[in-house]
Amino acid sequence: MLNKISYKKNNLKKKVEYYKIKNDGYANSIFINHYGNVQNQGMLNKALCHIMRDCNDMILYNAKANEEPVLLPRFSYHSLSHTFTTHLCESGINIKAIQDVSGHADTTTTMNIYTDATKELKNI
Incomplete structure (x- = not known):
């Protein structure tokens, strides 16, 4: 029994390492498929x-x-x-942190898209 648990643990470690490599550095991704991509x-x-759909069905059922x-x-x-x-x-x-999180190539892209939000900050 102990060998079976040890085997499963080692197998899981190998899968985790494989997925880290396969995701090209996105090891902490929230949404991955069953292949680890x-x-x-x-x-x-x-x-x-x-x-x-399921949430709205439940709301309608319980209304x-x-x-x-x-x-x-819908969103x-x-x-x-x-x-x-x-x-x-x-x-x-x-803005550099936001650019990194959003995956934009540079901060200019981020600033161009979110310029309205940053303008509002300047007015406060």
């Missing part, structure tokens, strides 16, 4: 659609007859990413 945007959107249910609006991975990055800008996070 970083998940693509299309699959994330598909998963979000299923989550929204009381005399009240209007509040359903989740995409891109809108979540954009919202997250906008909040980082509004919170005063260093």
Whole structure:
């Protein structure tokens, strides 16, 4: 029994190391597929659609007859990413850190996209 546990533990360590290499440095990615690769945007959107559908179905099922249910609006991975990055800008996070997190090639791209959020910060 001990050999079986030891084998599984070593096998798991090998898989973790394999996925770290395969992800090209993205070892701490939140969304990976069953092959260990970083998940693509299309699959994330598909998963979000299923989550929204299931959540809205549950809300409708549990809704009381005399009240209007509040359903989740449709949204995409891109809108979540954009919202997250906008909040980082509004919170005063260093633009270089935001550029790194958002995966932009340089800070100019980040500044051009999120210029409205940074303008609001200057007005405060």
